[in-house]
Amino acid sequence: SQQGEEDPQALSIQEGENATMNCSYKTSINNLQWYRQNSGRGLVHLILIRSNEREKHSGRLRVTLDTSKKSSSLLITASRAADTASYFCQPGAGSYQLTFGKGTKLSVIP
C-alpha cells in the first residue's frame, strides 16, 4: 500500500499566521489528496492534486507536489481558529488500498 507520512506531527501557531505541513511518500503516484479532520468528526476532503500538476490553489489553501522528491506540502494562509484540526495526506497509486499517515495536528491560537 502507499502511505503518506505527514510532518510535523504537531504545529501550533497564532491566528493570522501561515501554517505549512508536509507529506512524504515512497513510490510513484497518480494523485495525492489532503483531508482535514476536526476533533471527533469525519474527514473532509480539501484538495486533490494530480501527478502532472505542480501546484494547486483553493481559497486559503495552496498545495504543491514535487514528484521527484516524492513530497507534497499544504499551506494554509491567514489561519483562523476554525482551522484547528488534524490534516492528513493520501497518496493514490494503482492500488485500491489507500492509506493515511498519522497526520499533522494543527492548533491555531486565537
Add this chain to the structure above:
Amino acid sequence: GAGVSQSPRYKVAKRGQDVALRCDPISGHVSLFWYQQALGQGPEFLTYFQNEAQLDKSGLPSDRFFAERPEGSVSTLKIQRTQQEDSAVYLCASGLDRGYEQYFGPGTRLTVT
C-alpha cells in the same frame, strides 16, 4: 444534497457480541471504502468496493470482519465475536470512482466492553 451517512453513530457491545455497521453512500458513487481509526491515529484501510464487487479486503484484520455491498449502494460492515481491540471509529467513504476525492461519513464509534 445528502452526504454519506452511517448508523449507528455510537455502539457499545459486550465482548463476544456480533455488530453490524451500516453505510449509506452518496447516490451514484461507484467507490466505497471502509476504514478503522484508533484514537490519535490516521484511518487504516479495511476494504474497498467498486459497485457491488469487493475488490480489496486485505485490510480486514481477521476473519471476524466481513463487509458486503450487495446492490452496489448501501454497505454493511459486520464484526463477529467482538473483542476489546475492535474498539475504534469505523469510517465509510464513497467516491465517484477510484482516483477521485472521497466523501466521508461521520463514523461509527464502537466500544467493546
